[in-house]
Amino acid sequence: METTIKKPSVFTAMGAVFKKEFKIAFRYPTWFISMLIWPILLPLGYVFTAKALSGTDTSSLVSFATLTGTSDYKTYMLIGTVMWSWMNSILWSFGTSLRVEQVRGTLESNWLCPVPKISLLLGYSLFDMIFSIIYIPIIVLEFKLVYNFHFVGSPLLALLVLLVSIPAVYGIGFIFASLVMWVKEANSMVFLVRGMIMVFCGITYPLAVLPNWMRNVSKFIPITYSINALRAVITEGVSVGDIKSEIFILLIFGAVLMTLGLLAFNYTQKRVKSSGSLGQY
Amino acid sequence: MLGYAIEVNDLRKEFQVKKKNEHFWKKKNKEKEIFVAVDNINFDVKKGEIFGFLGPNGAGKTTTIKMISTLLRPTSGTIIVNGENVVENPIKALTNIGTVLAGERSTYWKLTGRENLEYFAAMHGITGKKAREKTDYLLKRLELDKRADETVEKYSTGMKQRVALAKALIAEPNILILDEPTSGLDPQSARNLREIILEIKEEGRTIFLTTHYMEEADQLSDRIGIIDHGKIIALDTPQNLKNNLNKTNIINLELDNWTEDVLEKIKEIPAIENVTSKFNENTQNFEVKVHVSNGSETVSNLITSTISSGIKIINFRVEEPTLEDVFINLTGKSLRE
Ligand SMILES: Nc1ncnc2c1ncn2[C@@H]1O[C@H](COP(=O)(O)OP(=O)(O)O)[C@@H](O)[C@H]1O
Ligand SMILES: [Mg+2]
Numbered sequence: 377m378e379t380t381i382k383k384p385s386v387f388t389a390m391g392a393v394f395k396k397e398f399k400i401a402f403r404y405p406t407w408f409i410s411m412l413i414w415p416i417l418l419p420l421g422y423v424f425t426a427k428a429l430s431g432t433d434t435s436s437l438v439s440f441a442t443l444t445g446t447s448d449y450k451t452y453m454l455i456g457t458v459m460w461s462w463m464n465s466i467l468w469s470f471g472t473s474l475r476v477e478q479v480r481g482t483l484e485s486n487w488l489c490p491v492p493k494i495s496l497l498l499g500y501s502l503f504d505m506i507f508s509i510i511y512i513p514i515i516v517l518e519f520k521l522v523y524n525f526h527f528v529g530s531p532l533l534a535l536l537v538l539l540v541s542i543p544a545v546y547g548i549g550f551i552f553a554s555l556v557m558w559v560k561e562a563n564s565m566v567f568l569v570r571g572m573i574m575v576f577c578g579i580t581y582p583l584a585v586l587p588n589w590m591r592n593v594s595k596f597i598p599i600t601y602s603i604n605a606l607r608a609v610i611t612e613g614v615s616v617g618d619i620k621s622e623i624f625i626l627l628i629f630g631a632v633l634m635t636l637g638l639l640a641f642n643y644t645q646k647r648v649k650s651s652g653s654l655g656q657y
Numbered sequence: 658m659l660g661y662a663i664e665v666n667d668l669r670k671e672f673q674v675k676k677k678n679e680h681f682w683k684k685k686n687k688e689k690e691i692f693v694a695v696d697n698i699n700f701d702v703k704k705g706e707i708f709g710f711l712g713p714n715g716a717g718k719t720t721t722i723k724m725i726s727t728l729l730r731p732t733s734g735t736i737i738v739n740g741e742n743v744v745e746n747p748i749k750a751l752t753n754i755g756t757v758l759a760g761e762r763s764t765y766w767k768l769t770g771r772e773n774l775e776y777f778a779a780m781h782g783i784t785g786k787k788a789r790e791k792t793d794y795l796l797k798r799l800e801l802d803k804r805a806d807e808t809v810e811k812y813s814t815g816m817k818q819r820v821a822l823a824k825a826l827i828a829e830p831n832i833l834i835l836d837e838p839t840s841g842l843d844p845q846s847a848r849n850l851r852e853i854i855l856e857i858k859e860e861g862r863t864i865f866l867t868t869h870y871m872e873e874a875d876q877l878s879d880r881i882g883i884i885d886h887g888k889i890i891a892l893d894t895p896q897n898l899k900n901n902l903n904k905t906n907i908i909n910l911e912l913d914n915w916t917e918d919v920l921e922k923i924k925e926i927p928a929i930e931n932v933t934s935k936f937n938e939n940t941q942n943f944e945v946k947v948h949v950s951n952g953s954e955t956v957s958n959l960i961t962s963t964i965s966s967g968i969k970i971i972n973f974r975v976e977e978p979t980l981e982d983v984f985i986n987l988t989g990k991s992l993r994e
Contacts, residue, residue, distance in 0.1 A: 383748055384782030392779035400767050403808075481762025485824065487728055489780035490751035649730045652672060652723070655758070 386498065389491040393499025394506070401503075415515045416522050419457040422580045423450055423523070443582045446611035450523050455606045456579030458515060459599055463573055466504065466545055467566045471552035473500040475562055483557075484655040493645055494638070497553060501546050512538070529613035537605045537619070540626045544598035547633025554640040558647060560656075573599055598629035661737075662832050662863035663702040663725060668734035670695040670720050670887075694720040696887035697734065702865050704831075707858050709878030710867040711980065713992050717887040718867035719759060722836045725865070726756040739831060752781075755825030759836040761817045763824070766810035770801050770820050773809060774827055781828035795823040799853065815846030822853070833857060835866040839873060851877060871980035871992060883984060890987045895980060902978040902986055905930065906949045908956065911972035912963065915943035919966045923947070926962065928955045933991045942971055948986060 401407075426449050430436045441447040474497065477483035486496055519525035527534070552569070556562045573579070576586075576594040583591055583600070594600045605622035608614040616623075648654040673689040695717040702708040710718050723729040725736055727747040736743045743750040757763065764773045771792055778788035796802040799819040804812065809820055818838065825833060838854065839847035854877060858864055868874050874881050875895045883891040883898075891898060915934055923932055930948040937944050949955045963970060976982075984992045 383752055384780065388782060388784060389780055392776055392784075395779075396765065396768065396772070396776045399772060400765065403767055480765070481760060482765055484728055484758055485763045485777070486780065488726055488751060488754075488756050489777065490748045490782075491780060492748070646730075649728065652720070652729050654728055 383490040386492055386495040389489070389495035390499040390502055393496055394503045397500065397503040401507075411511070412514070412518070415458065415461060416518055418461060419450075419454050419523070422453045422457065426450075426453065426580075440582075443584050444607070444611075446528075446607075448526075448611055451525055451611050452607060453580045454519055454523060454525055455610060456577070456603055459603050459606065460570070460573055460577070460579045462508070463545060463548075463599055464566075464570045466549045467552055467569055468562075470500055470504045470546070470549045471566070472556055472562045473497070474553050474557040475560065478557060478560075478655070481655070487654060494641060497550060497641060500553075501549065504549075505542065505546075527610055529609040529611075533609045533616055533619075534606055536616070537602060537609060537623070537626075540623050540630070541598065541602040543630025544602075544626055544633050547630060547635075547637040548598075550634070550637025551640045554637070554644040558644045558653075560653075573597060576600070577603055579603065598626055598633070601625050601629075660703055661701045662704045662739060663708075663865060664735075664737040665698060665700050665721075665725070666735045666737075667697050667699060668695055668721070668724065668736060669693070669697050669732045670717075670724060670729065671732045693887055695724070695731075698882075698884070698887070698889045700882050700889060700892060702832075702863060703880075704863050705858070705861055706879040707854070707864040707866065707877050709874040709881045710865070710884055711869070711871060711874040711878075711881050711984075711992075712867075712884035713869055716869075716884045718869075718884060719836055720887075721884075722756070722758070722834055722865075722867060726754055726834055727751060752828070753831045754834060755828065755830035755832070756834040757818075757821045757825045757836065757838060759840060761814055761821070761841065763821045764809055764817065767808055769806050769808055770796060770812070770816075770823075771805040773820055774823055777824045778827045783828060791827055791829075795826060799823050813846075815842050815849070818842060818846070818850065819853075822850075826857070830862070832863045832865065835864065837867055837869070839868070839870070847873075869992060871984070875980050881980070883980075883987065885984075885988055891983065898980065898983045899978045902982055904950060905978065905982070905986065906956070907976045907978055907982050908947045908949060908959070909972070909974040909976055910945045910947065910963070910970060911937075911940070912943045912945055913969040913971060915945060915968070916966070919963065919968060922962050922966065923959060926955060926958045929959070931985050931989055933985055935991070946982075946985070946991075948982065 430440070430449070437447045437449065440449055444452055446452055474483060477486060487493060516525065548569075552565065555565065559565070576590060577597055577600045578586070578594065583594055586594065601622045605619040605626075608619055670693070672692045672694055674692045675689055698721070710721065712718055720729065724731050725738065725743065727743050727750060730744065738750045739753045741750040741753070765776070768776065774792040774795060775788050778784070778791060783791060793802075796805045799822060801816060801819055801823065804816070809817060812820065822838075835854070839850050842850060851873065854864060854866070866877065878895060880892065880894050881898060882889045920932060920934075923929060928949055928951045930950050932945065932947050934943055934945040947959060949959070960970065981992055
């Protein structure tokens with residue numbers, strides 16, 4: 377018998393993965409509650425620490441303001457923690473997506489479909505991104521209600537910073553997803569990466585307080601630039617011209633990390649095909 | 658070439674395995690050992706036939722299936738599926754193949770049967786109305802329609818296996834590849850599934866299946882390749898495989914006791930070819946199977962040797978050869994060992 381099956385396009389496959397992930401995610405939505413509470417809880421400790429240190433009189437905020445350009449330390453910290461959470465969630469959800477399929481036993485079923493395997497990962501990132509787009513306004517609203525978070529600058533410019541961060545962030549995600557499928561263990565790697573980001577990218581403090589060598593390390597982490605640019609936009613209301621070097625650097629990071637991500641994925645794909653570890657867990 | 662759905666030439670798969678008892682401080686032991694899972698096999702599957710791959714656990718069946726389905730890269734050799742080299746053009750090859758791997762976890766348990774099929778349809782480029790129609794058809798066809806909108810985790814093992822089969826059929830592949838399709842199923846579900854497999858063959862599809870159940874291989878296959886330790890040791894129709902044994906008599910003894918001494922004694926009798934035994938938990942007796950290459954003279958020798966060792970013969974049967982006997986004749990061991 378002869379059939380004329382055409383292989384699906386990458387976009388069809390991405391769409392299918394997106395739809396499937398969406399259904400699975402919203403079939404058991406209890407996690408959603410923790411997604412709503414977590415962004416409020418996470419900065420709480422930092423905010424209270426800052427409050428305790430600065431006391432009731434505002435004089436101690438002066439040094440903070442000279443280092444950061446703002447005395448709104450709450451907003452300052454919120455931006456850091458949100459970026460850190462974003463990275464963290466990409467590592468946990470997107471970065472472990474292939475591994476989760478592997479443990480479920482469905483990775484091989486997907487590998488049996490006549491599509492470029494990268495479409496699986498692309499579908500996951502589409503789901504992740506659309507999810508973030510819905511999630512961000514919710515967080516901003518929550519912050520407004522709980523922390524009296526307020527924008528000095530343009531929300532659209534802040535969105536632009538997030539957009540230009542996407543290639544770099546997902547590039548790290550691609551590398552991570554490939555490594556995890558291969559090494560078959562995510563926990564220690566997630567802890568390492570997010571620990572580095574927490575310390576080096578200044579999620580609750582200005583980089584100026586870091587010793588020199590640490591500041592040098594932070595230059596090689598793209599999130600540093602996202603956080604800097606976002607803070608400048610939101611708390612100081614700078615214009616696009618003031619953050620153009622950050623935007624430029626983020627795009628370069630994006631190109632490099634995306635390329636590395638695709639290479640890592642291809643390499644992993646070859647490796648698991650010859651070692652037979654695609655389906656093992 | 659037109660007559661073949663799958664052509665396998667000199668196919669070999671080596672795995673690197675870490676040596677056990679390896680001491681990390683001894684540098685010399687660091688080299689990895691190479692294990693040959695599939696050892697230069699050759700076979701062709703004709704269009705429209707059911708080709709059975711029969712062999713014990715660890716023989717290399719799954720490894721072969723995964724190489725044909727592009728999940729594993731062969732160390733050497735070629736696989737042509739419908740004229741397409743699977744290593745050079747995996748995606749093209751995959752449009753012709755529907756595969757069900759062993760185990761029950763190949764579909765999404767948190768999706769319904771219907772959602773699973775629609776997902777895999779899309780992953781084969783079938784979307785919209787066409788996907789819904791095919792899904793409906795397969796759900797009905799595999800008797801899943803009544804529970805199509807329940808999540809797969811609530812299905813029985815037999816139903817899960819049928820969803821996996823439906824998934825493999827969703828793009829109407831020319832070739833269906835099944836790895837141990839009935840393993841883990843209760844006898845009734847297994848029987849159902851075998852009937853379905855025969856129906857699928859009637860539609861004109863080629864089926865390549867593996868099994869370690871000889872009855873299943875016998876019942877389903879047009880031709881059988883017997884594989885052991887990564888090598889194909891026989892390949893023919895089930896009837897021919899058994900006919901080749903027709904000079905051999907197969908004798909089944911049920912005994913109340915069995916010892917190494919008796920085994921040695923029996924093996925010394927001329928014209929005795931193979932002796933295998935197993936203990937039956939239910940009857941608490943030993944079932945001993947003996948292949949004898951000539952007539953009654955040997956049989957009386959066999960009985961005398963057994964009785965003179967003080968062993969009671971509870972039952973005695975001469976049997977038609979089965980594929981199990983073919984396997985024993987080729988390897989000297991039972992399929993289940
Ligand atoms: N990924 C792998 N790495 C190392 N050895 C493997 C791997 N996969 C299978 N093997 C070994 O290859 C042999 C054949 O396995 P398999 O093809 O699964 O046998 P079967 O399906 O006939 O039971 C077994 O000894 C198994 O342990
Ligand atoms: Mg197997």
